[in-house]
Amino acid sequence: MGKPTGFLEYKRENPTKKDPFERTKSWKEFQILMPEPKLRQQGARCMDCGVPFCQTGTTMDGSGEIGCPVYNLIPEWNDLVYRGKWKEALERLHKTNNFPEFTGRVCPAPCEGSCTVAISDDAVSIKSIEYHIVERGFQEGWIVPQPPVTRTGKKVAVVGSGPAGLAAAAQLNKAGHSVTVFEREDRIGGLLTYGIPDVKLANATVERRIKILEEEGITFKANTEIGKDISATELKAQFDSVLLCTGATKPRDVEVEGRELKGIHFAMDFLTENTKSLLNSDLKDGKYTTAKDKHVIVIGGGDTGVDCITTSVRHGAASITQFDINRPKSEERPDANPWPLFPIVHTVEDGQKEAKAVYGKDPRSYQVSTTKFVGDENGNVKELHTIGVETTIDDSGRKVRTPIPGTEKVWPADLVLLAVGFTGPEERIINELSLETTSRSTIDAEYGSYATSVPGVFAAGDNRRGQSLVVWAIHEGREAARECDRYLMGSSNLP
Incomplete structure (x- = not known):
């Protein structure tokens, strides 16, 4: 080619x-x-x-x-x-x-x-x-609405308007079903809107696609939380099928001494508040946690942590440090990670490049584990204590973190952002519908079929597979739409 x-x-x-x-x-x-x-x-x-x-x-x-x-x-x-x-x-x-x-x-x-x-x-x-x-x-002007020529008369509810939900809705609409997408936030887009900073994925880009989907016949209902505004059982009764694309939004915590102090936030809360304020008022309403003039510690070496850096730099933080509990990755592929596997190598992301440009150094500190938070007389976090750790893999394949004596350190910290991943989907809808779950707390729906333990209810994306990538969410949304279509019609022409 x-x-x-x-x-x-x-x-x-x-x-x-x-x-x-x-x-x-x-x-x-x-x-x-x-x-x-x-x-x-x-x-x-x-x-x-x-x-x-x-x-x-x-x-x-x-x-x-x-x-x-x-x-x-x-x-x-x-x-x-x-x-x-x-x-x-x-x-x-x-x-x-x-x-x-x-x-x-x-x-x-x-x-x-x-x-x-x-x-x-x-x-x-x-x-x-x-x-x-x-x-x-x-x-x-090549990308224009393409509504289906005929409708099947079937109604499908898609819960969640992130990448999995939008992909599923788009495909089900192509099949001719009447699709309604429910989103608890005030804007459509889920993770795409509030989980990714506007500098990486502008809300205008998301809205541009949403407008096309609306013109193709999809109904979007924002500010509607299933289990609160509408019960999950009522939703199931109103629609011929329900597809859950609610994500894995329960954040993993850092449970150490001093966690209750003010100034310690989950990363996604920090990012959501910022984007909402940015879109509503260009940050003029003050309804967000600011990093301005603060010593910021980001705990977590992944993409969400980098997004926190991207945001904090633009706020005007006094300093930014990102903790990664692992060793720095090699510049070359390790022997256990050969082509054609996704390369596990050292990279410098855009947010890290920005922090280096502003503060003069890469913000990352490696092999760092937090041992406690310390606050001032008003209950605000003022410093963070750490120790270096060595990571090994035991015989059962689990990671073992061993403290390194003599590596204790105290860091100034006015704002701590926890970006250490997610533990699974929220449980309200799962409990209301009595859905079976896996040992990882995700919805039990086999890959390829996406059918839950309740007939007519399907699940796709992070709530089924756990925390993953936008591209995997799109993949699962498309495939789950095909299986939902097959359930409704007996067969499916969707890819």
């Missing part, structure tokens, strides 16, 4: 982004569209590799992920971009992915880790090309 010798002639070029220091002065997205000739060269790097692992979309138990979870037809649209056939590339992209404008911005691109070129060179810039295809589509 592409130019047969393109991967030999052209080097990878990453998308241009605004200077890390300058971009912290606003909440606007900072990726710059690449000129078309450059993009066509990047598409030309996609080689005719025979077996395109990039679009495999699978997992290996105990090892990791391979390729794109939504099975994007990557070599096909790379070839079309190289040939300048942008509209055809967009059609290929939309065959497998309802929302490439979301994944083109926030997906970690497991496809690139499985690119055949990446065996001995830099991978094809798949994510960047995807982003440019869909944005070209919007610019040219």
Whole structure:
């Protein structure tokens, strides 16, 4: 695919982004569209590799992920971009992915880790090309509402308007069902709206797609919490089927001395408050927790922790430190993480680059475990105590954290943000419907069927698989829609 010798002639070029220091002065997205000739060269790097692992979309138990979870037809649209056939590339992209404008911005691109070129060179810039295809589509007016020609007379309720819920709703609507999406927040989008800072995924980008879905016939009901505003049993009685896409929103806590002090917040609460205030008033209403002039400690080395850095930098924090309990990753793949698995290697994310530009150093501190919080006379956190830890794996495969003597340290801390993951979905709907759950507290619904223990009720996304990626949520939403359609109609033509 592409130019047969393109991967030999052209080097990878990453998308241009605004200077890390300058971009912290606003909440606007900072990726710059690449000129078309450059993009066509990047598409030309996609080689005719025979077996395109990039679009495999699978997992290996105990090892990791391979390729794109939504099975994007990557070599096909790379070839079309190289040939300048942008509209055809967009059609290929939309065959497998309802929302490439979301994944083109926030997906970690497991496809690139499985690119055949990446065996001995830099991978094809798949994510960047995807982003440019869909944005070209919007610019040219190619992306328009496509409501179904006929309706089946069946009604489906989708609970949750994050990536899984939106993907499921889009597919079920295509099948001709009347779909209503329920969202407890005041805006549609779930994680896409309030869980990801506006600089990474602008609300205008989410709203642009929501408007198309509405014009295609989907009904959205915000400010409606199932189990509170409408009971789950009433919802099930009103609709022919119910699809739960509520996410895994119960945050994991850090249970150490002093946890009750003021100034210690869950990361998602911090991010949601900020985005809500930003969208409502450009932060003028003050209805958010500010990091301005504070020494900020982010506990957790993942993407949510980086989002907290991104936000705190823009608030004007006095300092920012991110704790990672693990060792720094290697610059090269470890032997246990060979191609085509998603590469577990050292990276520097955009938020970390911004913190370095503003404060002069990478914000991360490794092998750090919090032992206690200490407060002032008013009950506000003022410092955080830690010890270094060594992580090993025991015979049963569990991680064991061993304190390292002599590594105790005290850190100034006016604001502590807990970003150490999530423990599973909230339980109100689960209890109301008497759904069976797994040992991980997720909804028990087998992958591939997505059917819960209650007939007519399906589950997809993080509430079923646990905390995961936006692209996996889209994958599960699409597949669950197919199974829901099969339940309603006896068969399904949905992919």
